[in-house]
Amino acid sequence: MCGIVGAIAGRDIVPILIEGLKRLEYRGYDSAGAAVLHDGRLERIRRVGRVAEMAASAATQGLAGTLGIGHTRWATHGGVTEYNAHPHISRGEIALVHNGIIENHEEQRRRLTELGYQFESQTDTEVIAHLVHHYYGRDHDLFRATRAAVAELKGAYAIGVVALASPDQICCARMGCPLLIGRGEGENYFASDVSALLAETRRVIYLDEGDVAAVTRDGVEIVDREGHPVTRPERLSTVAADAIELGPYDHYMQKEIHEQPRATADTLEGVIDAGVVPALFGSDAATVFAEVDSVLILASGTSYYAGLVGRQWLESLAGIPCNVELGHEYRYRDSIPNPRQLVVTISQSGETLDTMEALKRAKALGHAHTLSICNVQESALPRASRLVFYTRAGAEIGVASTKAFTTQLCALFILALTLAKQRGRLAADAEAGHLEALRQLPGSVQHALNLEPQIKVWAEQFADKDHALFLGRGLHYPIALEGALKLKEISYIHAEAYPAGELKHGPLALVDDKMPVVVIAPNDSLLEKVKSNMQEVRARGGQLYVFADLDSHFSATDAVHVIRTPRHAGLLSPIIHAIPVQLLAYHAALRKGTDVDKPRNLAKSVTVE
Structure with missing residues (x-):
């Protein structure tokens, strides 16, 4: 879900933030923003939509700084608006980004309102910003204020915090949501995913549950949930930078x-x-x-x-x-x-x-x-x-x-x-x-992948449909479930999956000539049972799309479309049959023109309840 990136350096870190956020786009989001310290000012930019829109605005406004935080938001509390986008700022002095959900935010909001804080958003995140500000006002120690604030939070969080009066330090903390620190030479970073930092470093420190860290240009100080100083091991990420590049593919x-x-x-x-x-x-x-x-x-x-x-x-x-x-x-x-x-x-x-x-x-x-x-x-x-x-x-x-x-x-x-x-x-x-x-x-x-041209033809027939059924039996019923999930999540075609034997117990009422029925029909011990279920569909005018094995005996007709995968792979057959249902969903989504990699309302890493 949401993504976080932060950096402190002796150079302009805005390009680092923007590149990091672009590399986090796959996690799913609906708005993006960044805040930096520059010439004694705390500057922020937020935009609904893609990182590219935020980046263009940053360039137009000349956003620059040597310390800052960035965020891509996937809406939970509050709608998709600029006011709800991160970073959130408390009284012009504290800027904060947050992944996760704070379960006691309403209780804290009431308390902070009584202390005189005014809320500009509907988010649970703004509570954390004001809490940090409240404790920061005691002795202007950002590290101590961050530790005091997170001690009062219930729920899941990964946060990054900067303070106007602390230009040499960024603080971050995690509980239930991933966060890691990247090490550089004379500069350091943090992010919710190592992919955000691969353009800068592969040296990373993974924070443990409850850790709070203070990050400077030259080092990192970490305390555990009890407040004891700890050292977390530095590791060399094995994720190659080119592994997250698109290369010759469209998606x-x-x-x-x-x-x-x-x-x-x-x-x-x-x-x-x-x-x-x-x-x-x-x-x-x-x-x-x-x-x-x-x-x-x-x-x-x-x-x-x-x-x-x-x-x-x-x-x-x-x-x-x-x-x-x-x-x-x-x-x-x-x-x-x-x-x-x-x-x-x-x-x-x-x-x-x-x-x-x-x-x-x-x-x-x-x-x-x-x-x-x-x-x-x-x-x-x-x-x-x-x-x-x-x-x-x-x-x-x-x-x-x-x-x-x-x-x-x-x-x-x-x-x-x-x-x-x-x-x-x-x-x-x-x-x-x-x-x-x-x-x-x-x-x-690979042989299953070679079926792609045939599956493309099927996808053209699915693109104008509103509903689809997937059927499978035994080991292949979960593959039918997976096929239905793939189709609905990226093409937005409503799809459901059933064990083929369950068809007569209710779902058969849905079948007509406008309802494509996808059947996973390998040449196993249940094949004849599946064929009987297919006859139930045909008797009601349904259109059948059958993924069969090379050695299955199926005859294609105008209403029974057949694509043959390689010969039956025995117990490993579900792995082979997962490939064509993925390709069907992908090409149906292409025909419908949806955002294949970033479908609406969904996120890659689901770090909220």
Whole structure:
């Protein structure tokens, strides 16, 4: 969601702020702004719309400074207006940017109003600016004022603060939202995502929960949530600057769809080289896996659908009971803890608030066996988990997840094989067969990508539709869910997915000649059942769009459109069939002219509840 960048240097930092905000555009936002200290003045510019509009205004007004903060906002409290855009300024002396949601903002707003503060926005963020100003008035120590202010906040936040009377220091703090510091030579930076700083540095310090930091040109001072001075390790980011460049592609989503052969190969490299070994998940994974008797997967959105596929792999291969829950539902219900359960959290960013809070809830209930499947090193979920498996999808910029999804599926399949072997359910010949299938997987993904010209033709027929149904069975029902999600989130076509057998229990009432029905129909044990469900659609005049395997026996007609993926890939088939539904959504969105990479109302990293 929202993005933060800040810098302090001996040169004009406005270009740093603008470039950083541009690199954060993928997170989703509706307004942008910056504030800088210049010649003893606190100057601010805010605009509704894209960073480019804000940057143009900054250039027109000659915005410049050696210390400043920038922000892209995704509206939560208050509408999309310039008054609600960040940075917020308190009494002309304190400027602040904020990611997250402050849960006790109404209580603090009443208190601050009684203290004489006037509010110009509807946001919860302005509360923090006034709180910092209130404490700053005591002794003009920005670091101390920031620590005092955040101590009174309930909720999630990453903030950056500057003060007119403190031109040599920026302060920042985090709780529940990502924030990191970038180290330079005679200048330093901070941001909510390392991608914002890659043009300047790869040396980063990740702040822990509750940390507050004072950043100067020459150094960084950090205290933990108890106020004790701490040193956090400096790391060299492995994200390459060119990984977040668009290159020859028209959109990041297109680029990331086509990067999936490489992403799956990179993610599978460990198991291909070493075989099925617990060490892929951490040094003490063998001990943990030997103690577990069930699995609980916690995730949201696309990661949740990956978990639904993973459940079937875990139960069929490893013979271990598995449940999958949405993080935001799990954390608020009365669940029955099982100390021997392996809690698996899945997140592309590793910062998904719903999933992070669900993990905290699980640990509070006594769950000690925790595993994170994540694409971003040093993010919150891996740091909070005992075990971790990093997918190697590379930077994913498009809001609609593609390569992160398929690499999560790879990770879950490896987990299922590992637990199966641990539990004595994976014979040597079966292991060899699965490893060979994994070796062939990137090539099969590429073959699925080669279907793009045919899928483009289908997309033309979807572009004028208002609704669509997706059907699948067994392992492929979650792929139908994912296909419907992709279509609705980037093309704005209303789409729903059902297990194909559920069609006759209600959804069939929706079917007519204006309702395209997409069917995931691999050549597996449920194929004949799926064919029967397709006949139910045809009898009601529905138009069928069938993704079948090369070795399936389907005959195309005027009302039954068929595209054949490679030969049936067995248990790995869901990964192959994820590719065409991604391409269908992408090309339908192109035909409709929507913003593919930044769909309305959505954000990439969901760090609010």
